[in-house]
Amino acid sequence: MKPIKAYLLKHNYCEPITIDSLEGYYRAIDCRLVQAVDVKLTSNTWVSCWVDEEGLFSSGIKPFWRLWNYPDPLVGNMVVTGVPDSNGCTTDAPKDFEVHVLVREQLQVIMGGG
Numbered sequence: 001m002k003p004i005k006a007y008l009l010k011h012n013y014c015e016p017i018t019i020d021s022l023e024g025y026y027r028a029i030d031c032r033l034v035q036a037v038d039v040k041l042t043s044n045t046w047v048s049c050w051v052d053e054e055g056l057f058s059s060g061i062k063p064f065w066r067l068w069n070y071p072d073p074l075v076g077n078m079v080v081t082g083v084p085d086s087n088g089c090t091t092d093a094p095k096d097f098e099v100h101v102l103v104r105e106q107l108q109v110i111m112g113g114g
Helices: 022-029 099-106
Strands: 004-009 014-019 036-040 047-051 065-068 079-082 108-111
Touching: 014 022, 014 079, 014 099, 022 036, 022 079, 047 065
Parallel strands: none
Antiparallel strands: 004 014, 004 079, 036 047, 047 079, 065 108
16 A cells, blocks of 8 residues: 555544555554545545544544534544545545645534543
């Protein structure tokens, strides 16, 4: 897997990161299984949001995300990348991606935690 430029969203901050393996997603999100959800932002840009697949069932207080155009809540830390290319390979987060816009307009933090 080639290194992917991504953003790690936690309850109270967001930072650019590089993901270079499936294990990199596990470490960043702090989980054992990942789930990718492709969503369209209000800017008509598509991104993949990677979260803990077992987040709803695991114990502890974690961030709780509601995406405006995705029906189910997502729980835990989130990694945002670009959507897969025509070969199915994950791509970098969009170059024009503005983290504050994503957090403010696309995600609503319902519950916080560490």
